[in-house]
Amino acid sequence: MSQQSKAGLYLHVPFCPSKCGYCDFFSVSVEESDATGFAQHLEAELQLRLRSWSGGFRTAFIGGGTPTMLPPDEIAHLLTQIQKVTADDELLEFTIEANPGTVDVEKAKVFVSGGVDRVSLGGQSFFPQELKALDRQHGPEEISQAIQLLRDQGIRRVNLDLIFGIPGQTMDSWRESLNRAIDLGVDHLSCYALTYEAGTRLTAARDAGRIAPCGESNEADMYLMMLDVLSDAGYEQYEISNFAKPNEQCQHNLIYWNNGPYVGVGPSAAGCFNDRRYRNVESINAYVKKVDDGVLPEAESENLDRETIITEMVMMQLRTTRGLSLDAFRDRVGSDPLVRFAPVISKLTCLQLIRANDSHIALTRSGLMVADSIMADLLAARIA
Numbered sequence: 042m043s044q045q046s047k048a049g050l051y052l053h054v055p056f057c058p059s060k061c062g063y064c065d066f067f068s069v070s071v072e073e074s075d076a077t078g079f080a081q082h083l084e085a086e087l088q089l090r091l092r093s094w095s096g097g098f099r100t101a102f103i104g105g106g107t108p109t110m111l112p113p114d115e116i117a118h119l120l121t122q123i124q125k126v127t128a129d130d131e132l133l134e135f136t137i138e139a140n141p142g143t144v145d146v147e148k149a150k151v152f153v154s155g156g157v158d159r160v161s162l163g164g165q166s167f168f169p170q171e172l173k174a175l176d177r178q179h180g181p182e183e184i185s186q187a188i189q190l191l192r193d194q195g196i197r198r199v200n201l202d203l204i205f206g207i208p209g210q211t212m213d214s215w216r217e218s219l220n221r222a223i224d225l226g227v228d229h230l231s232c233y234a235l236t237y238e239a240g241t242r243l244t245a246a247r248d249a250g251r252i253a254p255c256g257e258s259n260e261a262d263m264y265l266m267m268l269d270v271l272s273d274a275g276y277e278q279y280e281i282s283n284f285a286k287p288n289e290q291c292q293h294n295l296i297y298w299n300n301g302p303y304v305g306v307g308p309s310a311a312g313c314f315n316d317r318r319y320r321n322v323e324s325i326n327a328y329v330k331k332v333d334d335g336v337l338p339e340a341e342s343e344n345l346d347r348e349t350i351i352t353e354m355v356m357m358q359l360r361t362t363r364g365l366s367l368d369a370f371r372d373r374v375g376s377d378p379l380v381r382f383a384p385v386i387s388k389l390t391c392l393q394l395i396r397a398n399d400s401h402i403a404l405t406r407s408g409l410m411v412a413d414s415i416m417a418d419l420l421a422a423r424i425a
């Protein structure tokens with residue numbers, strides 16, 4: 042089995058200390074639902090999934106939620122199960138997500154002995170008032186403490202998530218957050234614009250006029266400034282929102298962006314392999330019951346037809362700075378994307394929004410700013 046054809050394994054742990062105001066991920070506060078014993082249900086679903094996936098694993102990623110809300114012995118047990126399942130694979134990367142303030146020495150030791158070699162930390166900002174606007178439970182100083190603690194235990198690879206476009210954030214405070222992250226020496230940064238998702242407290246506050254959004258023009262300026270600051274600091278942009286020091290790209294997320302196979306486990310988790318895509322139920326009770334009954338806990342699934350595969354390849358691969366691989370497209374779809382998208386490629390190239398060479402079609406710096414509309418243009422103009 043080639044390394045390329047192996048899957049990414051994702052496990053979703055849906056517990057958080059409390060719900061952040063902007064969050065629309067499936068997660069519940071630990072006060073609402075007891076996390077004890079949850080890991081064994083993830084293990085049970087993983088065994089069910091292995092009945093239809095025998096292709097091995099390239100990466101593992103435990104996300105959430107806040108996986109570090111599980112007790113240390115449950116994290117240890119879960120990691121042991123993953124190590125067993127991936128014993129015949131040489132994992133390129135084993136990541137766990139954590140929030141500052143939820144990692145301690147005991148848990149970091151558990152990570153290391155369980156094979157974790159990368160931690161993705163939700164930092165978001167280095168300014169207390171901005172963290173407060175997001176309803177985050179930690180302060181700026183806990184970000185650096187968590188990174189130091191992880192390094193002391195031997196975890197070298199750390200990603201830091203940051204958010205721009207926070208109400209009250211300025212160009213100066215955003216630059217300062219980026220510089221603080223750079224000074225901490227993390228090898229990877231994921232920097233997303235704040236989005237106002239339906240049904241969140243933040244969106245309700247905006248709609249009621251209690252907070253003033255940053256504004257699209259300010260966000261665009263923040264994005265462009267970020268590209269320059271991170272490039273000057275030696276981070277290479279490899280996806281619209283992701284930046285890495287040389288050779289430190291997130292291999293797990295690259296599987297998604299390159300349309301590779303992935304097996305998702307846990308409430309709300311999605312998976313896609315053998316040209317079939319599924320999403321699990323968004324309810325801990327329904328999830329636990331189905332898994333206990335030996336049934337796949339899916340809310341929906343579909344077999345991918347050719348047109349869906351084309352859409353997925355354009356939507357995911359164009360996110361990367363490398364772009365849509367012409368060879369991968371020809372192999373999977375059986376036609377040439379330069380022909381299929383011919384009507385719009387010349388227009389977008391003239392507008393300097395995309396560039397095409399003999400191996401890839403990719404977004405330019407200007408194109409990165411309007412990625413969604415470029416993808417929509419390409420897909421609308423395709424020739425059957």
Ligand code: SF4
Pocket residue numbers: 056057058059060061064065066068105106107140163
């Ligand atoms: S910690 Fe992350 S997953 Fe949990 S509520 Fe906040 S944003 Fe959502």
